[in-house]
Amino acid sequence: MWRDLAPVGRSASSGGYFRQPWASAETELRSWFAEACAARGLTVETDGIGNQVAWWSPDAASDAPGVLTGSHLDSVLDGGAYDGPLGVVSALAAVDRLRDRGFEPSRPLGIGVFVEEEGSRFGRACLGSRLVAGATTWDAARELRDRDGVFLADAVEAAGLDPSAGLLSLDRVGTFVELHVEQGRDLVDRDVAVGLASEIWPHGRWRFDFAGQANHAGSTRMEDRRDPMLTYAMTALAANKQARLAGQRATFGRIAVEPNGTNAVPSLVTAWLDARASSDDALAELVAAIERQADDRAGRDGTSLTVTAESVSGSVAFDPDLATRLAGLGDWPVIPTQAGHDAGILSDAGVPTAMVFVRNPTGVSHSPDEHAETADCLAGVEALADVLAELAGA
Amino acid sequence: MWRDLAPVGRSASSGGYFRQPWASAETELRSWFAEACAARGLTVETDGIGNQVAWWSPDAASDAPGVLTGSHLDSVLDGGAYDGPLGVVSALAAVDRLRDRGFEPSRPLGIGVFVEEEGSRFGRACLGSRLVAGATTWDAARELRDRDGVFLADAVEAAGLDPSAGLLSLDRVGTFVELHVEQGRDLVDRDVAVGLASEIWPHGRWRFDFAGQANHAGSTRMEDRRDPMLTYAMTALAANKQARLAGQRATFGRIAVEPNGTNAVPSLVTAWLDARASSDDALAELVAAIERQADDRAGRDGTSLTVTAESVSGSVAFDPDLATRLAGLGDWPVIPTQAGHDAGILSDAGVPTAMVFVRNPTGVSHSPDEHAETADCLAGVEALADVLAELAGA
Numbered sequence: 093m094w095r096d097l098a099p100v101g102r103s104a105s106s107g108g109y110f111r112q113p114w115a116s117a118e119t120e121l122r123s124w125f126a127e128a129c130a131a132r133g134l135t136v137e138t139d140g141i142g143n144q145v146a147w148w149s150p151d152a153a154s155d156a157p158g159v160l161t162g163s164h165l166d167s168v169l170d171g172g173a174y175d176g177p178l179g180v181v182s183a184l185a186a187v188d189r190l191r192d193r194g195f196e197p198s199r200p201l202g203i204g205v206f207v208e209e210e211g212s213r214f215g216r217a218c219l220g221s222r223l224v225a226g227a228t229t230w231d232a233a234r235e236l237r238d239r240d241g242v243f244l245a246d247a248v249e250a251a252g253l254d255p256s257a258g259l260l261s262l263d264r265v266g267t268f269v270e271l272h273v274e275q276g277r278d279l280v281d282r283d284v285a286v287g288l289a290s291e292i293w294p295h296g297r298w299r300f301d302f303a304g305q306a307n308h309a310g311s312t313r314m315e316d317r318r319d320p321m322l323t324y325a326m327t328a329l330a331a332n333k334q335a336r337l338a339g340q341r342a343t344f345g346r347i348a349v350e351p352n353g354t355n356a357v358p359s360l361v362t363a364w365l366d367a368r369a370s371s372d373d374a375l376a377e378l379v380a381a382i383e384r385q386a387d388d389r390a391g392r393d394g395t396s397l398t399v400t401a402e403s404v405s406g407s408v409a410f411d412p413d414l415a416t417r418l419a420g421l422g423d424w425p426v427i428p429t430q431a432g433h434d435a436g437i438l439s440d441a442g443v444p445t446a447m448v449f450v451r452n453p454t455g456v457s458h459s460p461d462e463h464a465e466t467a468d469c470l471a472g473v474e475a476l477a478d479v480l481a482e483l484a485g486a
Numbered sequence: 487m488w489r490d491l492a493p494v495g496r497s498a499s500s501g502g503y504f505r506q507p508w509a510s511a512e513t514e515l516r517s518w519f520a521e522a523c524a525a526r527g528l529t530v531e532t533d534g535i536g537n538q539v540a541w542w543s544p545d546a547a548s549d550a551p552g553v554l555t556g557s558h559l560d561s562v563l564d565g566g567a568y569d570g571p572l573g574v575v576s577a578l579a580a581v582d583r584l585r586d587r588g589f590e591p592s593r594p595l596g597i598g599v600f601v602e603e604e605g606s607r608f609g610r611a612c613l614g615s616r617l618v619a620g621a622t623t624w625d626a627a628r629e630l631r632d633r634d635g636v637f638l639a640d641a642v643e644a645a646g647l648d649p650s651a652g653l654l655s656l657d658r659v660g661t662f663v664e665l666h667v668e669q670g671r672d673l674v675d676r677d678v679a680v681g682l683a684s685e686i687w688p689h690g691r692w693r694f695d696f697a698g699q700a701n702h703a704g705s706t707r708m709e710d711r712r713d714p715m716l717t718y719a720m721t722a723l724a725a726n727k728q729a730r731l732a733g734q735r736a737t738f739g740r741i742a743v744e745p746n747g748t749n750a751v752p753s754l755v756t757a758w759l760d761a762r763a764s765s766d767d768a769l770a771e772l773v774a775a776i777e778r779q780a781d782d783r784a785g786r787d788g789t790s791l792t793v794t795a796e797s798v799s800g801s802v803a804f805d806p807d808l809a810t811r812l813a814g815l816g817d818w819p820v821i822p823t824q825a826g827h828d829a830g831i832l833s834d835a836g837v838p839t840a841m842v843f844v845r846n847p848t849g850v851s852h853s854p855d856e857h858a859e860t861a862d863c864l865a866g867v868e869a870l871a872d873v874l875a876e877l878a879g880a
Contacts, residue, residue: 106753108700108745169745170700170753212747275705295704297748306502306564306853309737309760310689310824311669314730316849321738322726325719332716336708343703344715346748347741351502351563353606354691354740354758356852359500359564364748366703430704455710458750459700 093181094173096124101167108170108460113208113219114142114251121165125205128184134203140257141230141248142207143220147264148187149200157266158200159484161186161476164209164220164434171210172462174273178450180205182271182473189477197484200264206434213238213247215297216403221434224260225441262443267414267483270435271448271476273464277455278427285471287425288415289447292436293341294375295368296404300327300386304395306351306359317357318394321349324361327386331365334381340369341430342378364402368430372406408436411444418446421478431457448476487575488567490518495561502564502854507602507613508536508645515559519599522578528597534651535624535642536601537614541658542581543594551660552594553877555580555870558603558614558828565604566856568667572844574599576665576867583871591878594658600828607632607641609691610797615828618654619835656837661808661877664829665842665870667858671849672821679865681819682809683841686830687735688769689762690798694721694780698789700745700753711751712788715743718755721780725759728775734763735824736772758796762824766800802830805838812840815872825851842870 101109101117111117125144126136134146147158163179183203190197207220214236222228234245234255248255279287304320328344335342343366350360365382369375383399390397415426427449439445450472456462495503495511505511519538520530528540541552557573577597584591601614608630616622628639628649642649673681698714722738729736737760744754759776763769777793784791809820821843833839844858844866 106744168750169747171745171750210747210749215748217749275702276707277710293704305850305855307849308669308825308851308853309739310687310735310762310826311851312735312849313670314726314735316671319726319737321722325722328715328719329723332708332713341704341706341708343713343749343751345703345743345750345752346746347743349739349741350500351565352740353563353604353852354609355604355611355737355760356562356565356739357737358739359853366749368704431702432704455701455706456699457702457705458747459702459753461699 093128093184097177103170106170106460109167109173110169111165111167112213113166114247118166119251125165125180129203132184132187139260140253140255141220141223141259142251142253143205143224143260145202145204145260147200147202148197150197153199156199158202158264159267159269159480160202160204160265161269161271161480162204163270163272164206166208166210166212168210168212168458170460171458172460174462174464175275175457176209178273178464178469179271182469182476185473186476186480189473190481195481195485199484201480201484209434214244217432218434218437221437224262225437227437227440230255262441265443268435268438268443268445269448269476269479269483270433271450271472272433273457273462274449274452275429275431275455275457277452279449279451280453280455282425284425285451285468286422286475287427287449288419289410289429289449290415290426291410291428292408292432293368293370293428293430294372294405294407295430295432296375297402298365298367298379299400299402300363300365301398302361302390302395304357304359304393307357309355309357312357319357320361320395321358323386323390323393323395323397324363326389327382330385331382334378338369338374338378340374340378342367342382405432405436408439410439410446414444414446418479418482421482422475424475446479448472448479487522487578491571492567497564500564500854503561503567504563505559505561506607507560508641512560513645519559519574523597526578526581533654534647534649535614535617535653536645536647537599537618537654539596539598539654541594541596542591544591547593550593552596552658553661553663553874554596554598554659555663555665555874556598557664557666558600560602560604560606562604562606562852564854565852566854568856568858569669569851570603572667572858572863573665576863576870579867580871580874583867584875589875589879593878595874595878603828608638611826612828612831615831618656619831621831621834624649656835659837662829662832662837662839663842663870663873663877664827665844665866666827667851667856668843668846669823669825669849669851671846673843673845674847674849676819678819679845679862680816680869681821681843682813683804683823683843684809684820685804685822686802686826687762687764687822687824688766688799688801689824689826690769691796692759692761692773693794693796694757694759695792696755696784696789698751698753698787701751703749703751706751713751714755714789715752717780717784717787717789717791718757720783721776724779725776728772732763732768732772734768734772736761736776799826799830802833804833804840808838808840812873812876815876816869818869840873842866842873
């Protein structure tokens, strides 16, 4: 399966992946998933926006609450091979392992793929699962635009999908399990290949618009300028410092500058803050502290600042009884994560949910350097098979 | 003339101009200039890359060294109406004034337009005049690429031009005079509408490539990051501070981030430094000081820095005898400028050159807010007509 996936959407220069939703690489991945399911005798249903699920249903109990596993196939811009696909490949491989073991489910067992998990194109992380879970409505989402100004509704239609055909139903989903490559180094520090998730830190995205006045970069005296790049630069440093001091996370990884010319003081700098903290209050405090410092500096620079919360996700506590029960299967540690996942959306929607993490030797993710050892990936498949046998065999 | 020019390449949202070379707005301006000359009985020659000149030549002395005046019609991204076009419009209007006055030139009097003065598309300021003056060769320039990766040679050809047809010759140019809107506030401070240029400050563009490691913005501990955005942010603030301390100019107005995703620590931040100083040594010191601080910070951030000089122009001293002679015509002040101009290129190439500045009430330039009062523009036309009469009448 990795051999098939390796070239899809890969950049020849960086070696990283560009698998943005509703574009060619992701369409290819959707076909690949349908074929992988068909090869296992499973039929894929694709909903109106491209979420996919294939159910392995015992005749006797096809109406019983099912167990869904899976992840996503889209990537961040220039992302790694494992973030998302590892959960889908492992789900397919776990079904193979269960069949090798002669396992027969006593309730439906599904493999699912959610679209636009990364929010790399339309800025809303977990968009596919949010729509399925009712956390976002289609009427609100359809007006989102990508960087080229394309509406979500048009992008979905251009990918050959029809939103009016409806969305995947969670009615059959009694439990959700997502396997994912770890995106930190907790499992490395604990020297184990597999762990389970306890919670997702609250996190969000805030757009900072710093407005100044365009001017000539040569003939405008330094003291006559209203340069928003300076306000932004101080804010990026302040965000880093605040997060360090508080033991939280804050990042400015995306920026857009107007007019973005070498010999012009910018008129506008727009930058996106990604912030995460261990509690909802700590997150609100972190963002408020950054915004306060940015405002102070804007006053000194003669610029102005507008902050817009684009998406904020509260803390997610995964079902603690479920985690305890599953951890007993392999003596796996139960650890928090700072990364958002479709599993968090389903958990928030009231679906008992668990996550299985696979060790990442460097902790690097959202990067072409992201990696997981084959032995750890295989350990992840065995662990997922054990978890599914526990949940779907009962 | 302003009425004809006003809508060409204008952004409906900002009110600024996008007149990038070898694209539709600039092609339209080239036609406009040819028609404006034709309406005055002058025939335009367009060279192989789009530089234009129209000569008003007395039969008796058509081989005498001529006087060339003019400027450029391209703009920075989201620029103002006056930077460039004021010099072209005033040249045409000055010819009208000379004819109204019954003036007959005793040597050829030309009106010229140089392409890509701003360097907004291919990153080299004054590219048209540099090629004409032999300061850059076509073989070197043809390989330049714009932001979309288009080669200069292909862009020129796509605009219907043929570089093999050769370039404008400076053989006929005995003197060059460029009228330009002032891009600072020296004339405001002196309370006069018109001034002449003494010199152009040395200036240049340096590309700073800050390389780090892409990583997950949520799950990567702050202390595990190698974030080039931080190194860039400190460098932008350091550049501003160094320039203030030294009484010079330094600006980071253009930036490109890889992968530029909200939830990823960047792998690469590329930013362009525009720096200007009152002497060649001061400029070298300014850039070295900024680079030193950037290097120090890169060491602390675990990032690396590469600095590439993309273009550096030494100081230009305009012909002092010429400036003194012309200043006497109107008791005009002779002032330095920090902005590069085609006049500087021609002066460096050995052509006796002068510049006429027209007051800019706010000093704002390279911005939709750039402005000059009509009365001052008319004073500029009268001054230019006086200068041309002095030079072409002798």
